[in-house]
Amino acid sequence: ETGVTQSPTHLIKTRGQQVTLRCSSQSGHNTVSWYQQALGQGPQFIFQYYREEENGRGNFPPRFSGLQFPNYSSELNVNALELDDSALYLCASSLAGLAGETQYFGPGTRLLVL
Amino acid sequence: SQQGEEDPQALSIQEGENATMNCSYKTSINNLQWYRQNSGRGLVHLILIRSNEREKHSGRLRVTLDTSKKSSSLLITASRAADTASYFCATDAGGTSGSRLTFGEGTQLTVNP
Numbered sequence: 001e002t003g004v005t006q007s008p009t010h011l012i013k014t015r016g017q018q019v020t021l022r023c024s025s026q027s028g029h030n031t032v033s034w035y036q037q038a039l040g041q042g043p044q045f046i047f048q049y050y051r052e053e054e055n056g057r058g059n060f061p062p063r064f065s066g067l068q069f070p071n072y073s074s075e076l077n078v079n080a081l082e083l084d085d086s087a088l089y090l091c092a093s094s095l096a097g098l099a100g101e102t103q104y105f106g107p108g109t110r111l112l113v114l
Numbered sequence: 115s116q117q118g119e120e121d122p123q124a125l126s127i128q129e130g131e132n133a134t135m136n137c138s139y140k141t142s143i144n145n146l147q148w149y150r151q152n153s154g155r156g157l158v159h160l161i162l163i164r165s166n167e168r169e170k171h172s173g174r175l176r177v178t179l180d181t182s183k184k185s186s187s188l189l190i191t192a193s194r195a196a197d198t199a200s201y202f203c204a205t206d207a208g209g210t211s212g213s214r215l216t217f218g219e220g221t222q223l224t225v226n227p
Contacts, residue, residue: 002156033214042202042217043157056214088154094213100145100164100206101213105157 002026004093004106012112013081021076021109025093031055032074033103034066037088049074050096086113119218120203126224133190135221137203138183144206146179147215148188151200160188160201193225 003026013019025032031050035043045058049068063079072093078085088110092103121136139146145164149157163170163179163186170177176189190197200222204215 002158004156031213035215035217037154039154040219042204042219043215045214045216048214058214090156092157098213100162102147102159102162103213103215104159105149107156108154110154 002093002104002106004091004104006089006091006106006109008109009107010110010112012114014114015081015083017081017113018077018079019081019111021078021089021091021111022073023076023091023093023106024073025091026104029093029095029104030072031094031096032068032072033092033094034074034076035090035092036060036085037090037108038084039087043090046076081113083113086111120201120221122221123219124222124224126226127193128226129193129195131193131225133193133197133223133225135188135201135203135223137186137188137218139186139203139205139216139218140184141205141207143181146177146186147204147206148175148177148186149202149204149217151202151220153199157202190223193223195225195227197223197225199223 005024033048034046037043047057052068068074088108090108092105094101147162148160200220202220204217
């Protein structure tokens with residue numbers, strides 16, 4: 001157990017809807033990163049939040065947005081859902097977002113878009 | 115896009131045998147990490163090797179890094195059925211935007227009892 005929790009564990013939405021996924025970071029960590037993992041592939045970096053500010057973004061459209069709260073928990077929001085958004089969404093927390101730090105992953109939220 | 119490629123994509127061995135997985139990547143890195151994932155669940159960090167290191171050990175795990183060939187290998191010795199999982203390498207380029215991991219597509223390891 002890493003101490004990183006995610007909710008919900010599973011979610012079914014229809015195309016065009018919006019979804020919010022939540023992540024609680026490990027105690028003492030101020031950085032949260034989000035990844036998307038399509039079936040049979042490796043995770044892809046969406047973005048990272050450090051002390052409530054976005055600190056780097058991968059190749060994802062603006063309809064993927066996020067927030068980080070003062071307690072360092074985080075949300076991932078996806079608008080106008082598309083079928084290809086079906087995936088496992090993973091969040092990871094780390095101590096200070098620095099290169100070389102271990103990232104601790106939560107169990108993921110599996111999203112299915114119909 | 116994926117930074118790295120794992121080889122092989124799938125590996126099936128008997129308990130007690132050693133398992134070797136390889137990873138190649140394309141750009142300069144600050145460090146390379148190996149993760150394990152059971153049945154599409156969360157990733158578990160196994161080991162991190164920095165760009166100025168060539169070999170690292172952790173229990174039954176041995177990782178090598180060859181930055182001139184942009185490749186790494188993960189060796190699991192004396193495998194157990196519980197080692198059955200997907201294994202991913204992830205590179206971290208470092209830089210001012212903090213740590214962002216770029217994963218390969220993984221090796222599915224099956225250890226038969």
